[in-house]
Amino acid sequence: xxxxxxxxxxxxxxxxxxxxxxxxxxxxxxxxxxxxxxxxxxxxxxxxxxxxxxxxxxxxxxxxxxxxxxxxxxxxxxxxxxxxxxxxxxxxxxxxxxxxxxxxxxxxxxxxxxxxxxxxxxxxxxxxxxxxxxxxxxxxxxxxxxxxxxxxxxxxxxxxxxxxxxxxxxxxxxxxxxxxxxxxxxxxxxx
Numbered sequence: 001x002x003x004x005x006x007x008x009x010x011x012x013x014x015x016x017x018x019x020x021x022x023x024x025x026x027x028x029x030x031x032x033x034x035x036x037x038x039x040x041x042x043x044x045x046x047x048x049x050x051x052x053x054x055x056x057x058x059x060x061x062x063x064x065x066x067x068x069x070x071x072x073x074x075x076x077x078x079x080x081x082x083x084x085x086x087x088x089x090x091x092x093x094x095x096x097x098x099x100x101x102x103x104x105x106x107x108x109x110x111x112x113x114x115x116x117x118x119x120x121x122x123x124x125x126x127x128x129x130x131x132x133x134x135x136x137x138x139x140x141x142x143x144x145x146x147x148x149x150x151x152x153x154x155x156x157x158x159x160x161x162x163x164x165x166x167x168x169x170x171x172x173x174x175x176x177x178x179x180x181x182x183x184x185x186x187x188x189x190x191x
Contacts, residue, residue: 026186027056027101029067034162034179036071038088041174046086048073050177054092060102063118065094086128094122096146101160101183110155116148116162124168137171148181156188 032052037043054067068091075084098118121143130136144166150158164177 024057024059025101027058028184028186029054029056029181030184032069032162032179032181034164034177036073036175036177038071038073038175039173040165040176044077046073046075048086050179052092056100056183058096058100061099062097063095063100063120065092065096065122067092088126088128090127091125092122092142094120094142096120101148101150110152112152114150114152116146116160119143119145120166124166137168140171141169142166143169156185158183158185 030053032050032054034050034052036048036050038046038048048071050069050071052067052069054065054069056063056065058064068089070087070089073086073088074081078084096118097120099116100118101114101116121141124140124142126136126138126140128136144164146162146164148160148162150160152158160181160183162177162179162181165174166176167174
């Protein structure tokens with residue numbers, strides 16, 4: 001049932017993106033850099049940072065995203081902090097609904113404020129190697145929210161401040177990220 005619902009959600013988002021006047025909006029997040037708390041319930045046990053690259057296809061009110069990256073975390077309370085360092089590469093496929101990098105119809109003009117506020121869900125694949133005594137959930141389903149703000153200085157290239165949270169349904173943890181994205185508007189008129 002989950003796979004059918006997820007497939008239908010991505011199909012609906014793609015169909016709606018194609019119906020958007022002028023075609024879908026294409027954004028390349030390159031890079032997204034953020035502070036990472038992989039389990040906010042036990043926030044003091046593991047903290048770090050992450051980096052991600054993602055391709056976004058969307059409209060003013062929704063997006064489909066394919067990307068990947070890695071988190072670099074450690075346990076600040078460990079006796080040997082260096083031994084607690086973990087690198088976790090991942091891939092993701094998400095769909096979101098809500099306001100996506102939008103400020104009405106003025107998002108193609110400079111000197112404008114724009115924002116993101118949307119619910120999202122998708123698939124998260126963890127490439128991290130299993131370690132002795134540590135179980136790794138490879139494929140997980142996520143639901144969450146994303147909030148962002150940016151000021152349009154250049155229609156092609158901008159920076160967005162982003163707060164994002166995800167609930168991982170199989171591993172039953174809530175993760176949070178706070179950082180920024182540099183994104184390229186691949187459909188911008190740069191003449």
